[in-house]
Amino acid sequence: MQSVVDFLNGIIWSPVLIYLCLGAGLFYSVTTRFVQLRHFREMWRLLLSGKSSEKGISSFQALAVSLSGRVGTGNIAGVAAAIGFGGPGAVFWMWVVAFLGAATAYAESTLAQIYKEEDEGQFRGGPAYYIEKCMGQSWYAWIFAIATIFACGVLLPGVQSNSIGNAVEAAFGSGAMIETAIGTFSFAKIATGTIISIILGFIIFGGVKRIAHFTQIVVPFMALAYIIIAFVIILLNISQVPGIVMLILGDAFTPMAGFGAAIGWGVKRGVYSNEAGQGTGPHAAAAAHVQHPAQQGLVQSFSIYIDTLLVCSATAFMILLTGAYNVHGGGEGAFLIQNLSAEIGANGPVFTQMAIESALPGLGKPFIAFALFFFAFTTILAYYYIAETNIAFIRRKLKISGMMFVLKIILMVSVFYGTVKAADLAWAMGDVGVGLMAWLNIVGILIIFFMSKPALKALEDYEAQQKAGVTEFTFDPVKLGIKGADYWEKKYHGKTAPKSEGTDGNTPAKSTV
Known part of the structure; x- marks a missing residue:
């Protein structure tokens, strides 16, 4: 299984996809005149001012749902893997992906709002x-929907639950080994997988509103707690910070782990973490109730x-400041840098646990286990919602x-299975899912741009209204010459869209918060 999955990853994550991710971000940055910088203040205003309705969740709830997908295992274990296989310079390329990807995220999320x-x-x-709706290619849409259901319903949840299982085992011990029909596993992993599956079932059977309410509380709290711990560790090692920054910048363009490896692992783990261009974020964006599609794009x-420049950077600095990492070389068992035991794998949360443990003894292992549980669990919820949305798409035609x-x-089974299986296989399967979605979505949004530029037209329209006050x-x-935006056509021209929908200037929305 591992060899088959690795072969698929070699095809999917070829240099073409790496440069496609970077190129799409650069393209949308230039065409929107760097919307991610120009409208930074407006992003804050929108984040705090949105309302929900009976049909849609608020902008903040949509942000929380999408962040629950973005802020997960990739921020803790994924950053460790990027450093472990690509060297410290991989962090720089994660930053590049984040900056450019913010423009891609605007485009794909605005499109999701326009055509909801x-x-x-x-x-x-x-x-x-x-x-x-925009490309007019149902077959392509169905391929994306099926690939997404497979990726988010089967492949990706196992990555998240696997990291929870590994973190719990590292923090509290493995316990007795138990023989099962699918192999021999520790009691800790079996118990963890069972508990996660039960809690998951309770929430996902409650629908998107329950998911939104859960994530809007948990995600900000855990992200803030994690950043505070990282800030404390950075302060304890403040004299080393300039050297770490220079290490990241210098290694990004040197052959320590191979220039290509730094870019490859930085982009791969950057896309996995922040999901810009992957096509997952737009699902939550479409569920939001807003006055204008560009608002949710921003x-x-x-x-x-939040995901990369804050949470991922927090992880990277903790690992690099404490020296709790190895950098793998080209051959099996070869290291370019070895600060830890060779048995400690990079595909997991152990680097991060050891970093916190070395700076704050007694806190690292249990804290990361706790943080990973909530980060990864909320990501699994986001995956469920994404898979559910694509089943709803298919169900329109296939009753x-x-x-x-x-x-x-299937999701609950996948979560349990991922908890107990080996980390390398879980991550490799997750990479297949991420890569498939990224290929299909990025190609799609680029074709859509050249066909009719709907996301750019929406931005220009929003800016014109801003200027008009x-x-x-x-x-x-x-x-605006945008075809297929049925919901917005009916809403604007008053054919449907009841007055209780809120922020269109009529009766205030009924809050579900």
Whole structure:
């Protein structure tokens, strides 16, 4: 299985995809005149001012749901892997991906808002929807939907739960070994997998509103706690910070771990962590209730900064400041830098646990186990919502009952299986899922741009209304020459969209917060 998955990764994560991710971010940065910088202040305002409605969640809730997908194992174990296989310079390329990816996130999330639909009393949208409506290619949309259901329902949840299992085992011990039909595993991992699956089932059977309420509380709290711990460790080693910054910048362009390896691992783990261009964020973005599609695009763009420039950087500095890392060389068992035992794998949270443990003895292992549980668990919830949305897309044409129930069961099984399996296989399978979605989505949003530029038109329209000083923004896709935006057409021209929807200047929305 490992060899098959590694072979697929070699094809999917070729240098072409690496440069496609960077190129798409640069392209959208230039065409939007660096929207991620120009509208930074507006991002803050929108983040704190949105309301929810009976059909949609608020901008902050949508940010929390998408952040629950972005802030996860990739921020703790993924950064460790980037350093372990790509050297300290990989961190620089994670920053580059974050900065450029913020523009990509704007584009894909704005598209999701423009082409969203109402489905059984809630908003749905994402790449499958905008590919079908804007490109007019149902077959391509179906390929994305199927690939996403497979990736988010089967492959990616195991990566998150695997890191939880490894962190719990490292923090509290493995316990007795238990023989099962699928292998011999520690009691700690079996118990952890069982508990995660039960809690997961309780939440996902409650729907998107329950997911949104859970994540809007947990994600900000855990991210803040994690950053505070990192800040304390940085302060304890403040004299070393300039040297670490120079190490990151210098190694980004030197052959310590291979110039290509630094870029490759930085981009791969950067995309895995912040998900810009991957096509996951747009699903939560489409569920938000906003006055104008560009507003949610800006909020989602800001989420990339939170994920990579804050949380990922916090992990990187803790690891590098404490020296709790190895850098693998070209051959098996070869190291370019070896500060830790050779048995400690880079594909896991152990680097981060040891970094905190060395600076704050007695805190590192249990804290990371605790943080990983919430980070990874909320990411699994986001994956479920994404898979559910794509099943809803397919269900519009393929009327098969019980598809959502089957997804819930498969996800719970995948989470348990991922908890007990080897880390390398779990991460490799996750990379396959991420790579497939990134290929399909980035190609899609680039084609859409050259066809009709809807995300750019939405930005220009929003900026024009800002300049005019309006207090209630509106969006008329017909005036902008955007076709297929059925929800917004009906909303603007008053054919549907009840007055209780809130921020369109009518009756205030009924809050679900």
